[in-house]
Amino acid sequence: MPRLLVINSSGRNTRSITRRLTGQFAEHWLAAHPKGELIERDVTLQRPTPVDEAWIASAFAPPEARSQAMQAALSESEALLAEIEAADALVFGVPMYNFGLPAQLKAYFDQIIRVNRSFTFDPEAAEPYQPLLADKPTTVIVSVGDGDLLPGGPMAELNFLEPHLTTMLGFIGLRSLEFVRVGYEEFQDGRLKRALESAEQAVARRVVAL
Ligand SMILES: Cc1cc2nc3c(=O)[nH]c(=O)nc-3n(C[C@H](O)[C@H](O)[C@H](O)COP(=O)(O)O)c2cc1C
Numbered sequence: 001m002p003r004l005l006v007i008n009s010s011g012r013n014t015r016s017i018t019r020r021l022t023g024q025f026a027e028h029w030l031a032a033h034p035k036g037e038l039i040e041r042d043v044t045l046q047r048p049t050p051v052d053e054a055w056i057a058s059a060f061a062p063p064e065a066r067s068q069a070m071q072a073a074l075s076e077s078e079a080l081l082a083e084i085e086a087a088d089a090l091v092f093g094v095p096m097y098n099f100g101l102p103a104q105l106k107a108y109f110d111q112i113i114r115v116n117r118s119f120t121f122d123p124e125a126a127e128p129y130q131p132l133l134a135d136k137p138t139t140v141i142v143s144v145g146d147g148d149l150l151p152g153g154p155m156a157e158l159n160f161l162e163p164h165l166t167t168m169l170g171f172i173g174l175r176s177l178e179f180v181r182v183g184y185e186e187f188q189d190g191r192l193k194r195a196l197e198s199a200e201q202a203v204a205r206r207v208v209a210l
Helices: 017-032 055-057 067-071 077-085 103-112 161-172 189-209
Strands: 003-008 036-043 087-097 120-123 129-131 138-141 176-181
Touching: 003 017, 017 036, 017 087, 017 138, 017 176, 017 189, 036 077, 036 120, 055 067, 077 103, 087 161, 129 161, 138 161, 138 189, 161 176, 161 189, 176 189
Parallel strands: 003 036, 003 087, 087 138, 138 176
Antiparallel strands: 120 129
16 A cells, blocks of 8 residues: 655644645545555654654664663654655655754654664765665655745755755655745745745646656
């Protein structure tokens, strides 16, 4: 049974553009996969725990040397990684907050980017970092208040969100990546309407191409 993992991160539960578009993505995907299953991960409603001393000590200990308490410190990370591994495709909804990603989504990435679990590090190797997750189609739906921050726009150099997401996802192996973007959420004029229409079409096209 095909599975789609839907990850939302907007702090808004109503009026959210990214939630609306991940919802449309899921509807199109279910129409294309009537026997498919949605896995929903909402990092605002169920906030990932920021990593701490116990998590770090456990993550860097060899698996065979981990006590039960150490294993417990990684149980959330394991569960989040298992969700990704069980999915055939992923869709993220990501608002831009202060030129980057929401803190709750950063906590999610800190949980899933883990040495010898989602990537390897060998300082002697020609390529010291290798991803460990299987690649799968990953769609990132981004909404920003000011569309001038989007790629090609006059303020694009201030967009730290997309390079950061691309780097983190690619680092663990998720490289078949496509962004769907909505600009001008804070400009309640024709530009927002046009951006939304174009994003809705991009979402429908992406699902067909999966
Ligand atoms: C805390 C916060 C920080 C924001 N920072 C930015 C920003 O740096 N640049 C920008 O263009 N828009 C910014 N915005 C606007 C959001 O990116 C925009 O409202 C987006 O549509 C939010 O996604 P959502 O509609 O899914 O909630 C910010 C909004 C909030 C709430």
